[in-house]
Amino acid sequence: MQRRDFVKLGSMLAATADTNGAFAGNNSLKNPLKSAQAVDFLHDGLNQSPKEYASLLMKLADEGKIKADFYSNGGVVEELENKFAQLLGKESSVFMPTGTLANHIAMRKLSGSNHRVIVQEQSHIYNDTGDSSQILSGLNLIPLGANTVEFSLKDVEAIIAKTKLGRVEAQIGAIAIETPVRRQQDRMVSYESLKKITDFAKKNGIKTHLDGARLFKQAVHTGVEPKRYGELFDTVFTSMWKCFNASSGAILAGDRSFTAKLFHERRMFGGGLPAAWVFAAVALHYADGFMNEYKLAWSSSEKLFKELGRNERVKFGTIENGSHFVNLLLINANPDKFKEGLAKRNIEIAKSGDHGFMLKVNPSINRIPVQELTGLFLEALKEA
Incomplete structure (x- = not known):
C-alpha cells in the first residue's frame, strides 16, 4: 500500500476535520489549538481528528508498514x-x-x-x-x-x-x-x-x-x-x-x-x-504501546487527583472494582463554568449529576506534564 493510494482520501478527511471536529464523537473544545495538544476525560483511547488519522496512515504507508488486504484477508x-x-x-x-x-x-x-x-x-x-x-x-x-x-x-x-x-x-x-x-x-x-x-x-x-x-x-x-x-x-x-x-x-x-x-x-x-x-x-x-501509555496516564491521573484533592472545593470518589473512571464533585463552585474554563484550556470533561463529573482516564493525559495539567484545572476552578 503506497501513500499515493490514499492521499486523496487523506485530503478529504483533513478538510472534513475543520468542520466536523473530532473523529470519534462530539468535540466541544473552544480553543483553536491542535487536537494533539488536547486532553479529554471522555474516551478510552486517543480521540484523533480525521486529519490526524489520515496523517498517521500516510506516515505508516511512507514507512512501508501497510500491506493491502483482500476482503479483510492477508x-x-x-x-x-x-x-x-x-x-x-x-x-x-x-x-x-x-x-x-x-x-x-x-x-x-x-x-x-x-x-x-x-x-x-x-x-x-x-x-x-x-x-x-x-x-x-x-x-x-x-x-x-x-x-x-x-x-x-x-x-x-x-x-x-x-x-x-x-x-x-x-x-x-x-x-x-x-x-x-x-x-x-x-x-x-x-x-x-x-x-x-x-x-x-x-x-x-x-x-x-x-x-x-x-x-x-x-x-x-x-x-x-x-x-x-x-x-x-x-x-x-x-x-x-x-x-x-x-x-x-x-x-x-x-x-x-x-x-x-x-x-x-x-x-x-x-x-x-x-x-x-x-x-x-x-x-x-x-498494539504494543497501549498498556505502557495507559500505565503512565493512570499514574499521572493519580498525581493530578491527589493535588486537586488538597483543594477544599474538590472531592474525588473511587469506584468499587473500578477501572478507569473517577468521580469528581465540586463544592461551592459552578460546574458549568468549571467545564467551560477547562474547555478554554483544551481539556474536555463530562458532567454527571448537578455538581459532579465522571472522568475517564486515557493516554491523552500524557500530552501535558501533570504539573501543568494540575495548574490548568486549578485555574478553571478559580473561574468557577
Missing part, C-alpha cells in the same frame, strides 16, 4: 490477527469490523446446537444489540445478575439445575462474560471469579466467551496480563478502536479449529469488508 490485517492472537494467549484470531459482530459470531459458533447462552443482565450483548442473537441466530440469552457487575457460580448452577427439569431436553451451550462492564461504570469482574466459572464450564462441557472490549485497561489495573484472561476462555474479543485508536474494528481470538474458515461467517453477516487496512494498520501501530 496483508496488514493478517499481521494484526497474528499480533493479537499472541497478546490474548490464543492460537489464532480473526478481524471483525465491529465488536457486536465478534460477540455474536463467537456465541453462535460456540453454542452449536445448544442455543441457550448465559450472559450478564447488564452486558452489552443483552442490552445493546437489538436482540440480534435471538433474531439472526436463534440463541436464547439467559440474563443473570440483575443490576450487578457479575453473576455467581451458584447462579450458573441454579440455571443448569432448572434446565435439567424441563420436559424437553435443553442444554446450556455457552457462557459469555463482559469485563469491564460498561453499564456498571466499567467495573471489573475479578480474575478469581472468572476462573471459578470457566473451570466449572470446562468440567461440564460448556463453552465460554470473554467480551473484553476494554480488557487491556483491566489488565493494567489488576496486573493480570491479557493472555492470562484469554487463556481462561474458549474465545475472546477485544476492541480495536476503544484502546488502539482504529476508527473501527475488533479481534475475535480462539484456537485454530474455531477460527478456521471463520471468514465465511464474517462475510455471511456482511462483515467481509473489501479493504480493512485502514483500521488494521492503525490498531497494529498502537
Whole structure:
C-alpha cells in the first residue's frame, strides 16, 4: 500500500476535520489549538481528528508498514490477527469490523446446537444489540445478575439445575462474560471469579466467551496480563478502536479449529469488508504501546487527583472494582463554568449529576506534564 493510494482520501478527511471536529464523537473544545495538544476525560483511547488519522496512515504507508488486504484477508490485517492472537494467549484470531459482530459470531459458533447462552443482565450483548442473537441466530440469552457487575457460580448452577427439569431436553451451550462492564461504570469482574466459572464450564462441557472490549485497561489495573484472561476462555474479543485508536474494528481470538474458515461467517453477516487496512494498520501501530501509555496516564491521573484533592472545593470518589473512571464533585463552585474554563484550556470533561463529573482516564493525559495539567484545572476552578 503506497501513500499515493490514499492521499486523496487523506485530503478529504483533513478538510472534513475543520468542520466536523473530532473523529470519534462530539468535540466541544473552544480553543483553536491542535487536537494533539488536547486532553479529554471522555474516551478510552486517543480521540484523533480525521486529519490526524489520515496523517498517521500516510506516515505508516511512507514507512512501508501497510500491506493491502483482500476482503479483510492477508496483508496488514493478517499481521494484526497474528499480533493479537499472541497478546490474548490464543492460537489464532480473526478481524471483525465491529465488536457486536465478534460477540455474536463467537456465541453462535460456540453454542452449536445448544442455543441457550448465559450472559450478564447488564452486558452489552443483552442490552445493546437489538436482540440480534435471538433474531439472526436463534440463541436464547439467559440474563443473570440483575443490576450487578457479575453473576455467581451458584447462579450458573441454579440455571443448569432448572434446565435439567424441563420436559424437553435443553442444554446450556455457552457462557459469555463482559469485563469491564460498561453499564456498571466499567467495573471489573475479578480474575478469581472468572476462573471459578470457566473451570466449572470446562468440567461440564460448556463453552465460554470473554467480551473484553476494554480488557487491556483491566489488565493494567489488576496486573493480570491479557493472555492470562484469554487463556481462561474458549474465545475472546477485544476492541480495536476503544484502546488502539482504529476508527473501527475488533479481534475475535480462539484456537485454530474455531477460527478456521471463520471468514465465511464474517462475510455471511456482511462483515467481509473489501479493504480493512485502514483500521488494521492503525490498531497494529498502537498494539504494543497501549498498556505502557495507559500505565503512565493512570499514574499521572493519580498525581493530578491527589493535588486537586488538597483543594477544599474538590472531592474525588473511587469506584468499587473500578477501572478507569473517577468521580469528581465540586463544592461551592459552578460546574458549568468549571467545564467551560477547562474547555478554554483544551481539556474536555463530562458532567454527571448537578455538581459532579465522571472522568475517564486515557493516554491523552500524557500530552501535558501533570504539573501543568494540575495548574490548568486549578485555574478553571478559580473561574468557577
